[in-house]
Amino acid sequence: MTLFILSPLQEEKMAQCLHQAGLRKTMPRLALAHLLFAAKTTPRHVTAESLFEEAKSANICVSQATIYNTLNQFRDAGLLREVVVDHNGGHYFDTNLEAHHHFYIEEEARLIDVPHTQVALGHLPPPPQGYALDSVDITLRIKSKT
Amino acid sequence: MTLFILSPLQEEKMAQCLHQAGLRKTMPRLALAHLLFAAKTTPRHVTAESLFEEAKSANICVSQATIYNTLNQFRDAGLLREVVVDHNGGHYFDTNLEAHHHFYIEEEARLIDVPHTQVALGHLPPPPQGYALDSVDITLRIKSKT
DNA sequence: GTACGTGCAAACGTTTTGCAGCGGG
DNA sequence: CCCGCTGCAAAACGTTTGCACGTAC
Numbered sequence: 001m002t003l004f005i006l007s008p009l010q011e012e013k014m015a016q017c018l019h020q021a022g023l024r025k026t027m028p029r030l031a032l033a034h035l036l037f038a039a040k041t042t043p044r045h046v047t048a049e050s051l052f053e054e055a056k057s058a059n060i061c062v063s064q065a066t067i068y069n070t071l072n073q074f075r076d077a078g079l080l081r082e083v084v085v086d087h088n089g090g091h092y093f094d095t096n097l098e099a100h101h102h103f104y105i106e107e108e109a110r111l112i113d114v115p116h117t118q119v120a121l122g123h124l125p126p127p128p129q130g131y132a133l134d135s136v137d138i139t140l141r142i143k144s145k146t
Numbered sequence: 147m148t149l150f151i152l153s154p155l156q157e158e159k160m161a162q163c164l165h166q167a168g169l170r171k172t173m174p175r176l177a178l179a180h181l182l183f184a185a186k187t188t189p190r191h192v193t194a195e196s197l198f199e200e201a202k203s204a205n206i207c208v209s210q211a212t213i214y215n216t217l218n219q220f221r222d223a224g225l226l227r228e229v230v231v232d233h234n235g236g237h238y239f240d241t242n243l244e245a246h247h248h249f250y251i252e253e254e255a256r257l258i259d260v261p262h263t264q265v266a267l268g269h270l271p272p273p274p275q276g277y278a279l280d281s282v283d284i285t286l287r288i289k290s291k292t
Numbered sequence: 293g294t295a296c297g298t299g300c301a302a303a304c305g306t307t308t309t310g311c312a313g314c315g316g317g
Numbered sequence: 318c319c320c321g322c323t324g325c326a327a328a329a330c331g332t333t334t335g336c337a338c339g340t341a342c
Contacts, residue, residue, distance in 0.1 A: 024316060026322060048307075063324045068307060084233055087331095090306065091233050103273065112274065120268030124286065125260055127249065131288040138284050139230075140270065142277040170341055172297060194331080209299045214332060233307095236331065 021077035031060045032070050036080070036095055043096035045083065045111040046071075051093075083111065085139055101138040114140065167223035177206045178216050182226070182241055189242035191257040192217075193235065229257065231285050247284040260286065 014033045015025045023029060035054055036044060046054070052067045062070075071093055074080040083092040085104045096113055103112040119138060127133050160179045161171045169175060181200055182190060192200070198213045208216075217239055220226040229238040231250045242259055249258040265284060273279050 024321070026316075028323075049305095064306095065308080065325075066323060069322085072308095084230060086230060087233065087237055103277075105277065114271055118269070118271040120270075122266030122268040123264070124266075125264040127286070127288045128258065130290055131249075131251065132291050134287040134289045136284065136286055138282065140273070140282055141280040142273045143280045144276055145278050170296070172341070174298075210331095211300075211333075212298060215297080218333095 017079070021074075021079055023073060023077060028060075028062045028066050029070055029073075031055070031058075032062070032067070033074075033079075035060070036074075043094065043113050045092050045094050047090040047092055049090060084137070085111065101140065103140045103142050105142055105144070107144065114138075163225070167220075167225055169219060169223060174206075174208045174212050175216055175219075177201070177204075178208070178213070179220075179225075181206070182220075189240065189259050191229065191238050191240055193238055195236060197239075230283070231257065247286065249286045249288050251288055251290070253290060260284075 014030045014037070017033055017037065018025050018029055032051065032055065035051065035058065036046065048064070048067050048071060051071065052062075052064055055062055055067070071080065071091075075082050075093060078097070080093040080095060081097060083094050083102060085092065085102065086106060086109070089109045092111060094111070094113075099116040101114040101116060101119055103114060104110075105112070121136070124133070124136070157176060160176050160183070163179055163183065164171050164175055178197065178201065181197065181204065182192065194210070194213050194217055197217065198208075198210055201208055201213070217226065217237075221228050221239060224243070226239040226241060227243060229240050229248060231238065231248065232252065232255070235255045238257060240257070240259075245262040247260040247262060247265055249260060250256075251258070267282070270279070270282070
């Protein structure tokens with residue numbers, strides 16, 4: 001059971017969001033969407049695990065399977081972007097949909113957004129015959145100075 | 147038991163390689179090193195699974211655990227580089243130690259090297275306070291034109 | 293001789309799936 | 318009313334680990 005209650009206004013906004021993405025307006029999706037997108041000014045980087053914990057803290061009772069399913073659906077629907085930086089620490093999902101890159105701090109398993117305007121890509125090689133460039137992922141791995 | 151036999155010359159070369167890396171000259175390591183580095187002109191991108199299959203085909207009988215251990219040791223010793231491109235399909239290890247980037251074809255789970263001389267990076271943002279840039283990974287995701 | 297490497301199988305953490313029942317449209 | 322979503326638990330997957338034995342040095 002979910003103790004977490006959205007205001008009508010919040011629910012309305014999330015419902016639109018889901019509807020646009022072709023997803024039914026179900027309780028877990030509304031609640032998770034709210035967690036993810038409520039403070040849309042700050043980009044968020046969540047893993048399945050971190051979102052699960054966050055949901056529990058907010059008294060949203062959802063199963064792990066639903067977390068995974070929902071994140072994958074949101075990703076497929078274009079509401080989230082998947083970020084691959086490391087094999088240890090799980091998949092990251094990024095609420096920032098704009099073209100951008102990342103600083104990655106392995107020691108802290110933490111991502112920081114880098115607006116793509118701050119990265120000047122001078123020249124890229126042409127893709128091999130028969131292939132077209134899909135996307136460019138730049139990961140700037142950083143370490144704390146000791 | 148290993149049916150795979152290295153020529154004295156090959157063995158000598160690999161033995162040097164291992165010794166320099168501070169690793170004992172054991173049979174599985176010699177054999178796997180040979181598989182990985184024999185044709186050093188062509189960079190190789192292997193996963194634990196692909197190397198395991200390759201070893202079996204070459205009548206090298208090693209356990210999976212040894213494949214994983216050996217790959218990790220080679221990586222730690224600087225003989226291989228780990229490449230992160232995707233969460234599905236396992237870790238890639240790259241025999242190309244030089245600074246370079248990758249084309250990645252998700253549909254084929256295939257990597258193609260891009261010499262870093264072919265990528266012109268104009269400008270990068272400064273790392274946050276207290277952090278220093280460690281490495282820059284650029285993945286050019288490409289798709290076959292349909 | 294001793295510390296390290298190996299094989300085997302079992303453990304591990306993360307993600308997915310099968311199935312019965314609920315709930316949205 | 319029907320199809321899709323959910324929860325639960327179990328399976329699947331890639332990787333690591335514990336242990337007894339073997340081997341390089």
